Amino acid sequence: MTFTLATWNINSVRLREGLVARLMAEESPDIICLQECKSPVEKIPVEQFQALGYRYMVARGEKGYNGVAILSKLPLMDAGERDFAAMGHARHVAARLENGVTIHNCYVPAGGDIPDRELNPKFGQKLDFLTDMREWCRWDKPDRSILVGDLNIAPREDDVWSHKALLKIVSHTPVEVEHLNQVMEAGSWQDITRKDIPEGLLYSWWSYRAADWDAADKGRRLDHIWASPDIANAAHSSRILRPVRGWLQPSDHVPVFATFDL
Incomplete structure (x- = not known):
């Protein structure tokens, strides 16, 4: 089986139903993993998606978040x-394909603006979420698994527009990067995007705050596709669809793709 998978923080699936449908029509990935849907499951607009061939859905939702x-x-x-971290949030769901491959779709908390758990409880929640992910991977070693999602951390120096400028900015602080690396190591996860595109600046998110996101180009690679080591070599053709950030009323994230021969 060969399939192409995309992951995308859509920032409201109901508000951006048309953008999801456009991606389906233009790119036609076999599987699309969405985060920050901001909708109860029963209100996700599945009819248009089903008409485009996406007849199967596994989801977890909550109103507005x-x-x-x-x-x-x-x-x-x-x-x-x-x-993870007993937050009571809809931030993880897993689905299993007929070939036995399990897909984990994750949305790690953003962590607020201050990288200090004493001053900012949201940052502490983010670190606790990652710690719980690490323990899950350590005790339930993933096999034939793909983990994707908005992990809200840009781990490498070339995953941000300026390593020096962002060292004290949430999403690129050393403590967050270390926590994410521990999750990767605990599960022996392989970063598929960087396996395929090992060098150079690479972003999947650009802030809404920039007057001209494209010209400023102050991006971060917050969205990831990982694979367990037993199937990592089956992955190829990774790409990030930067032009999607320029679509009408876009999400601040863009889709990340990879293809697997399994």
């Missing part, structure tokens, strides 16, 4: 969810 969904042309079954 968070939410993760896996939309697929390929049959898949619900494989549960984990409530």
